[in-house]
Amino acid sequence: MLQQMELVDGKVAPNGDLTGNVHVYVNPDEQERRYLVETLKIDEHTLVSALDPDELARLEIEPEHVAIIYKRPRNYSSADEFAFRIASTGLFLFADKLVIVVSDDMPVFQGKPFAKISSLSDLVLRKIYGSIFHFVEHLKVINAVSESLEDQIAASMQNKYLLNLFSLEKSLVYYLNAINSNAKLIERLKHAAPKIGFSAENLEFIDDMLIENSQCYEQAEIYSNILASMMDARVSIVSNNLNWLMKTLTIITIAIMLPTLVVSIFSMNVPFPGRDHPLTFWLIIALAGVSVATVRIVWRRKGW
Amino acid sequence: MSKRSATRQITVTHSPGLHARPCLAIVNTVRRFRSKVKIRTSEREADAGEILHVMSLGVPQGAEVTLSASGPDAEEALDALARLFSDNFGFSD
Numbered sequence: 001m002l003q004q005m006e007l008v009d010g011k012v013a014p015n016g017d018l019t020g021n022v023h024v025y026v027n028p029d030e031q032e033r034r035y036l037v038e039t040l041k042i043d044e045h046t047l048v049s050a051l052d053p054d055e056l057a058r059l060e061i062e063p064e065h066v067a068i069i070y071k072r073p074r075n076y077s078s079a080d081e082f083a084f085r086i087a088s089t090g091l092f093l094f095a096d097k098l099v100i101v102v103s104d105d106m107p108v109f110q111g112k113p114f115a116k117i118s119s120l121s122d123l124v125l126r127k128i129y130g131s132i133f134h135f136v137e138h139l140k141v142i143n144a145v146s147e148s149l150e151d152q153i154a155a156s157m158q159n160k161y162l163l164n165l166f167s168l169e170k171s172l173v174y175y176l177n178a179i180n181s182n183a184k185l186i187e188r189l190k191h192a193a194p195k196i197g198f199s200a201e202n203l204e205f206i207d208d209m210l211i212e213n214s215q216c217y218e219q220a221e222i223y224s225n226i227l228a229s230m231m232d233a234r235v236s237i238v239s240n241n242l243n244w245l246m247k248t249l250t251i252i253t254i255a256i257m258l259p260t261l262v263v264s265i266f267s268m269n270v271p272f273p274g275r276d277h278p279l280t281f282w283l284i285i286a287l288a289g290v291s292v293a294t295v296r297i298v299w300r301r302k303g304w
Numbered sequence: 305m306s307k308r309s310a311t312r313q314i315t316v317t318h319s320p321g322l323h324a325r326p327c328l329a330i331v332n333t334v335r336r337f338r339s340k341v342k343i344r345t346s347e348r349e350a351d352a353g354e355i356l357h358v359m360s361l362g363v364p365q366g367a368e369v370t371l372s373a374s375g376p377d378a379e380e381a382l383d384a385l386a387r388l389f390s391d392n393f394g395f396s397d
Contacts, residue, residue, distance in 0.1 A: 076324035078362025084324070107319050110395045141324040141355075144331065148356045 001026045001105070007098075007123060010116040012109045021097045021120065026105045027051070040099065042067065042092055050090025050101040057088075057178075057185035059192060066093045066196050068124065070185055071178035072131040073138045075106050082145055082164045084138055084171035086178045089131070091124050093196070098123055121198055125205050128186065132213050135179055139219050142168055146227060153234050157241045162234060165227065172224035179217045186210050247304070255295055259288035309374040312382045315366065318392040322363040326393040331355045333384050339375025341385070352385075 005022040006015035012022055025032055036042045046067045049055040053074070060067040067090065074087040090101035098120045100108060114130065117123050146168055152161045189196070190206045198206070266272070266284045274280050318326060334341045334353040341352040345367060350357035352371065363369060373381045388394075 075320055076359070078360050082359070105320070107395070110319075137325050137328075141328045144328055144355045145359070148354065152356070 001028075002032060003108075005109075007117060007120065010118065012114060012117065012123065022100070022123070023097060024100045024102065024108050027103055028101060036092075036099070036101070040065070040092070040094070042099070047090065047101065050088055051103045053085065053087050053103070055088050057181040059185055059188045061192060061195055064094065065099075066192075067091075068093070068128075068185065068189070070128050070131055071182050073134050073175070073178075074104065076138075076141075081167060082149075082171075083167040084142060084175065086174050089127070091127060093120060093124050100127070118201070119199075121196065121202055122205075125189075125198075125202060125209065128182065128189075129205070129209050129212070131182065132179075132209060132216050135175060136212075136216050136219070138175070139216070139223060142172065143223055146223070150234070153237055155241070157238060157245060159238070162238060165231065165234065169224065169227045169231065172220055172227060175220050176217065176224060179213060179220055183210070183213050183217065186213060251295075251299065255292055258291035258295055262288045262291050308376065308378045309372065310378040310382050311370060311372040312386060313368060313370050314386060314389045315368050316363050316389065317365065318389075318395065319365045321365045321367065322358070322361060324359065325395075327355060327358045329388055329393045330358055330385065333388050334381065336384070337373075337375070337377045337381035339373045339378045339381045341371060341373045341381055344370040344372065 003024040003026065004015045004020040005012050005024060006020040007022055014020075025036070028036065033047065036047055037044050041062070041064055043060070043062065046060055046069065049058075049069050055069060057070045058068075069088055069090050071086055072089055074085040076084060087103055090099075092099040092101070102108065108127075114126055117126055146165065149161050149165050149168070153165070186206060186209050189198075190203065190210070193203055193206070263284060266280075274283075316322060322330075330343070330352055331354070343350050343352040343358065343361065345361055345363055348361055350361050352358060371382055371385055373379075375381070
């Protein structure tokens, strides 16, 4: 699906008359792919990379355009079960237009980074900056989810929340890899600035991006380390909760078992002394009560 | 202190619906107030102050949700949430 847009007055706005200088292809079909490869001379492998979530971020300088593949967080859906995933985006910068190739339908120019854009090359950098910003925001969400899961685990005996934490841990590893991959791309953009035609302002912005990306990486690393190092402790908490439940059930079982034993002995179909005495029934009940009290006293003295 | 309750229906205009970041924005807004807020879709209901619950709702763009609050500042909590929804959670769509 093609969305035509135009960069006017520092903003990207939809343009329906097919003359826009920003073309967004959302999961391009066979015909659109043919146009991109045959008419715009985009390398087929690079085009496939732009749609492949496992592809690393990279920069290719072609005769007629610059191809940039960068990593971004994929928008979370409730079906993901707290697994945060990564997607790739392809930016193909031509002299007169920018072609953006994404795998999923999501707002492409949404949020703070897309105000006061000076040129198409500036827009390329804003897109990559937007991805860093997106990662930082997702890290905040991951931290909030992780805290919430910890609260649930403290009182839980189920594996569900632990599995959610494992998903978060795995997501952070993918995020670290993607952020690191973006860092290499930004470094390459800086070194290839004269070839791409970045201005002095663009270079300044690239330096800012490097710092922001590095901070984002450190934050993701801290969250990842915390999650990984505390995982064993959390598994123990769930196991301990289960042990406490088993202990309570055992107390209840023993407390019921002993009076049952007393009553059973006197229920045997054999004669025993005092069988016909009017107080025998109450004596048996008292013995059953004493057995429960004995269990309680021994339990308390032993500190079980 | 008197306990009040309020209800409001809101349509999610933000594209692509309530994904991770809007969910966190909702939870952070609800936690600023003392009232309990619930968010209900046509299928499910969730505690709007609990991120695990809100993220599990999976509300798409265009869906209608019912926000209900009970507590001393119920109206204020719903006003703040309504502003957040109408502001598309701070993303300029």
